[in-house]
Amino acid sequence: SEPVVVVGLGRFGTSLALELTRRGTEVLAIDRRPKVVQSLAGHITHVVTADSTDIEALRQLGVPDFYRAVVAIGGDLEASILTASLMVELEIDDIWAKAISRQHGRILSRIGVQHVVFPEHDMGERVAHMVSGRMLDYIEVDENFALIKTRPPKEYVGVPLGESNLRRKHGVTVVAVKSPGEEFTYATADTELGYGDVIIVSGRTEQVERFAELP
Amino acid sequence: SEPVVVVGLGRFGTSLALELTRRGTEVLAIDRRPKVVQSLAGHITHVVTADSTDIEALRQLGVPDFYRAVVAIGGDLEASILTASLMVELEIDDIWAKAISRQHGRILSRIGVQHVVFPEHDMGERVAHMVSGRMLDYIEVDENFALIKTRPPKEYVGVPLGESNLRRKHGVTVVAVKSPGEEFTYATADTELGYGDVIIVSGRTEQVERFAELP
Ligand SMILES: Nc1ncnc2c1ncn2[C@@H]1O[C@H](COP(=O)(O)OP(=O)(O)OP(=O)(O)O)[C@@H](O)[C@H]1O
Ligand SMILES: Nc1ncnc2c1ncn2[C@@H]1O[C@H](COP(=O)(O)OP(=O)(O)OP(=O)(O)O)[C@@H](O)[C@H]1O
Numbered sequence: 075s076e077p078v079v080v081v082g083l084g085r086f087g088t089s090l091a092l093e094l095t096r097r098g099t100e101v102l103a104i105d106r107r108p109k110v111v112q113s114l115a116g117h118i119t120h121v122v123t124a125d126s127t128d129i130e131a132l133r134q135l136g137v138p139d140f141y142r143a144v145v146a147i148g149g150d151l152e153a154s155i156l157t158a159s160l161m162v163e164l165e166i167d168d169i170w171a172k173a174i175s176r177q178h179g180r181i182l183s184r185i186g187v188q189h190v191v192f193p194e195h196d197m198g199e200r201v202a203h204m205v206s207g208r209m210l211d212y213i214e215v216d217e218n219f220a221l222i223k224t225r226p227p228k229e230y231v232g233v234p235l236g237e238s239n240l241r242r243k244h245g246v247t248v249v250a251v252k253s254p255g256e257e258f259t260y261a262t263a264d265t266e267l268g269y270g271d272v273i274i275v276s277g278r279t280e281q282v283e284r285f286a287e288l289p
Numbered sequence: 290s291e292p293v294v295v296v297g298l299g300r301f302g303t304s305l306a307l308e309l310t311r312r313g314t315e316v317l318a319i320d321r322r323p324k325v326v327q328s329l330a331g332h333i334t335h336v337v338t339a340d341s342t343d344i345e346a347l348r349q350l351g352v353p354d355f356y357r358a359v360v361a362i363g364g365d366l367e368a369s370i371l372t373a374s375l376m377v378e379l380e381i382d383d384i385w386a387k388a389i390s391r392q393h394g395r396i397l398s399r400i401g402v403q404h405v406v407f408p409e410h411d412m413g414e415r416v417a418h419m420v421s422g423r424m425l426d427y428i429e430v431d432e433n434f435a436l437i438k439t440r441p442p443k444e445y446v447g448v449p450l451g452e453s454n455l456r457r458k459h460g461v462t463v464v465a466v467k468s469p470g471e472e473f474t475y476a477t478a479d480t481e482l483g484y485g486d487v488i489i490v491s492g493r494t495e496q497v498e499r500f501a502e503l504p
Contacts (some may be wrong), residue, residue, distance in 0.1 A: 089413025090416055092413075142420060144416070168420075170416065170420055174300055189419070191416055197304075197409075198304025202308035202312070202314075205309065205383075215438065216472065260456065274430060276475065
């Protein structure tokens, strides 16, 4: 797939750049801190020390030739917004940027960033659901739709899904099942939920949450 | 559900404490920065200024009575580990802690933290999949199983899922479908994918990734 330029090698940017590299995508990673750049040399396709708010530096690095860019600068709002603005000016087609607040995100959108992400904010909400409920994971797909990882309620253990009729009774669908020692496989009408299983359940948010609370 | 004590009101901790409060869970939030505490007073059940590495302060705040705690301190490793260690000492049953590196996470687990989360790292990986592929979202459920949000490949538009036989051909399952202007609803054999639809697809990681790349 197309090469990606990643600016900002904090924890989020580093994880992103490493994962892209691991998946075979060519990455040009830029950070102004030499120590950070040195520690990642060899782990990312190309890592360079540069100031991303300097348009000439970006040009010299060949950034205008990139189709996609990620601005992963959080704490320094000025650097984040300036860098994003330069990416728009250099006509990068697909710009992603991290925002640390709603306001920060709004500014980034207004200057032309197509995809704004809120890593700490989104993870805070996700972990809040895990902490306050019995679910093992919670993913909000939409404002009203969610996917959760949870254990089967006792009353449905040992019953084939086709008989449990979870959709009619609870408005939820079991998507996949993982038995101890095995991997996740998709659920069918014949799938019998086991006591130690972990299940992926989808449905409207309130309904999957309630389902996860069943003993 | 049980009250939760949250230590550390950075972006992650704040988002978590606010989401818990919004969902009706009682929260005691602690941060040593008075400004942060003041800005959140009234938005979280209880917010107090205190040093979480001071066991007496925690006792005075009634922390030992809590069943669950979240240590949301990232940058200050010493404060994170000391605080987590005190939570274990105060016999909090269910401790969650944010870690900013594998090493940090290992230490937290060793001292007795039951749930270690890596917000920036996990989001970095998630966004890496969104940036490098055509998918709209990517959630890793397990090392080998993933859920993605994507658009239907052209060849399956206008065909009922029962006929598309995606499981046999691509090893993936369409979990839910969202048509423009509508909400997500679970997919059935009769569901016909439309051109502007967004679909949630589950399956083994490589298979859902390949499916998302179909034109
Ligand atoms: N103008 C710039 N040019 C290049 N790199 C920059 C610039 N400004 C900031 N950075 C780099 O961006 C990285 C991330 O910035 P910062 O630490 O402020 O973000 P963060 O959101 O707090 O990070 P994390 O992902 O760890 O939460 C840092 O390594 C920093 O050196
Ligand atoms: N000993 C302590 N007692 C109370 N609060 C503390 C203590 N140490 C750190 N904090 C608070 O924890 C909060 C988060 O810490 P820090 O900013 O280092 O983490 P972070 O992971 O970088 O945050 P973010 O979630 O924004 O990425 C800060 O508001 C800080 O004041």
